[in-house]
Amino acid sequence: MAKTPFLLRGHARADLVAIRKYTIETWGNDQWLSYKKILLQKLQSLADDPEIGIQLKDVADNAYRFPLKDQVVYYLKRKSDVVIVGILSNSMAPEQHVLRQQDLTQD
Template sequence: MLGFRLTPDAQADLIEIRRHSIQQWGAEQSQKYLCEIQNTIGLLAETPALGKSRPDVGADVHSFPQGSHIIYYVIHKQQVVVFWVLHKRMVPVAHLTERGLT
């Protein structure tokens, strides 16, 4: 099993997911959904090959769906590094420019 960490962008994504889900569905449902995302990240740390290779986003990038979101990550120094948690309707390549990654 690998460890995992969240980048500041991924942390900001989770904060926004929490804010939006509390507003739309309430605190209890928000907490449940965030726990599901956390459990999925733990699963990816156990089995990083579960994710889909995403060369369209970047070298060595993988993604894995969780509910209405997609978790984007790389494997670096024995860690699953989650760098985005985006809604499935979002275009990941657009976030490269938006977040200054190109």
């Protein structure tokens, strides 16, 4: 079965850079490499089966979130791919970080 592509929007890439920096500073590069592998596998799983997440109908019909360890992944399900719009700490308020109109409307 072909894998569904996923894209990381600019904000999600920035979130990933921050997670990387924090993980390396706190636990070292080996831990980052281990976590990165798990994270990329989970992002691919979300792309392959996006409806396993929790739908955010108050945001958009195609908006979802999925808890992953200490983060929550926010993403959009589209016809041929999934767009990751944010990867936030559980303690962060998503409305201040992820729910950006340009992420919801750009194809």
